[in-house]
Amino acid sequence: SQQGEEDPQALSIQEGENATMNCSYKTSINNLQWYRQNSGRGLVHLILIRSNEREKHSGRLRVTLDTSKKSSSLLITASRAADTASYFCATDFPWEAGANSKLTFGKGITLSVRP
Amino acid sequence: GAVVSQHPSRVICKSGTSVKIECRSLDFQATTMFWYRQFPKKSLMLMATSNEGSKATYEQGVEKDKFLINHASLTLSTLTVTSAHPEDSSFYICSARRGGRTKRTQYFGPGTRLLVL
Numbered sequence: 001s002q003q004g005e006e007d008p009q010a011l012s013i014q015e016g017e018n019a020t021m022n023c024s025y026k027t028s029i030n031n032l033q034w035y036r037q038n039s040g041r042g043l044v045h046l047i048l049i050r051s052n053e054r055e056k057h058s059g060r061l062r063v064t065l066d067t068s069k070k071s072s073s074l075l076i077t078a079s080r081a082a083d084t085a086s087y088f089c090a091t092d093f094p095w096e097a098g099a100n101s102k103l104t105f106g107k108g109i110t111l112s113v114r115p
Numbered sequence: 116g117a118v119v120s121q122h123p124s125r126v127i128c129k130s131g132t133s134v135k136i137e138c139r140s141l142d143f144q145a146t147t148m149f150w151y152r153q154f155p156k157k158s159l160m161l162m163a164t165s166n167e168g169s170k171a172t173y174e175q176g177v178e179k180d181k182f183l184i185n186h187a188s189l190t191l192s193t194l195t196v197t198s199a200h201p202e203d204s205s206f207y208i209c210s211a212r213r214g215g216r217t218k219r220t221q222y223f224g225p226g227t228r229l230l231v232l
Contacts, residue, residue: 035223042121042208042225043159088158102149103221105159 005106006089012112019076021109023089024069030092030101032065034074037086037108046074046087081115117143119211121224128199129232136194136227138209144189145211149221150182153206165192199231 006023013019023032031050035043049056049065049072056063062075076083090103118141128134138148146167151159163179165171165186173179181203183195192211196203206228210221 033220040206040226040228042119043210043223045220045222048220102161102164104161107158108156110156 006087006109008109009107010110010112012114013079015079015081015113015115017079019079019083019111019113021074021076021087021111023072023074023106025072025089025091026070027091027093029067032063032072033090033092033103034061034063034072035088035090035105037088039085043088076111079111079113081113084111084113086110117211117213117220117222119145119209119222119224121207121209121227123227124225125228125230127230127232130200131198133195133197134199134229136196136207136209136229138192138194138211138224140190140211140222143211143213143222145192145213146189147212148186148192149210149212150184150192150194151208151210153208153226155206159208162194196229199229201231204229204231 029051031048033048034046036046037043047058047063049063060077065072086108088105088108090105092101092103120139122137148165150162153159161174162177163171163173163184165184167186167189171184181197186192206226208226210223212221
C-alpha cells in the first residue's frame with residue numbers, strides 16, 4: 001500500500017494566496033521529500049527534510065515534519081500561476097544493512113493557481 | 116545540478132514488439148538507478164532498483180522477464196519492455212542517485228510515454 005498519502009487531492013487557489021498540502025505516512029522514515037510534476041513531465045525535487053528536522057525553508061517553500069504524527073506539510077507562499085502542477089510527497093525508508101533505501105510516493109495533489 | 120535524460124520521450128509500438136528505454140545521468144555517476152511507472156493521475160510505482168554491475172531488484176508483482184533492466188555503466192540504465200501489450204502503455208520514469216549511503220536525493224528523468232497499439 002502507499003506509504004505517503006497527501007491531502008487534499010486537489011486544491012484550487014487564487015494567485016497570491018498560500019497553498020498548504022499535507023502528507024501522512026505509516027512507518028518510520030529516514031527522510032521525507034516533496035516533488036513537483038508538471039503535466040506529462042518528469043519530477044522535480046523540491047525539498048528534503050530529515051527525520052530529525054522539524055521545519056525547513058527554501059525560497060517560497062516551507063516544509064514541516066511531525067514524526068510523532070507521521071505527517072508533513074508543504075506550504076507555498078504567495079503562489080503564482082506557474083506553481084500549477086502536481087505535488088508528491090515521498091518517504092525514504094531507513095537503511096537496512098546492505099540494502100538500498102527507496103522512495104515511496106503518495107498519490108499526489110493537483111494544485112491549480114488561478115491568475 | 117544533476118541532469119538525467121531519457122530516450123525516447125515517447126514511443127508508439129505494435130503489440131508483441133519490444134521497446135527499449137534509455138536512462139542516462141549526464142553529469143554524475145549513478146551507482147543506483149530506479150525505474151518507475153505512472154498511470155494517468157496516479158502515483159509513481161517503483162518497478163525495480165538497479166545497481167551498476169549487478170542484477171536489478173524487482174518490486175513485488177513486477178515481472179522481471181517482461182521488464183528487462185540493464186545497468187551496464189555508471190551513467191546508463193536501460194529498460195526493455197518485451198512483447199509489449201496495450202496494458203503496458205504507461206509513463207515510465209527513471210531516476211538516478213549518486214554513490215554513497217549519504218547521497219539520498221534522486222534525480223528524475225523527464226519520462227517516456229509508451230503507447231502500445
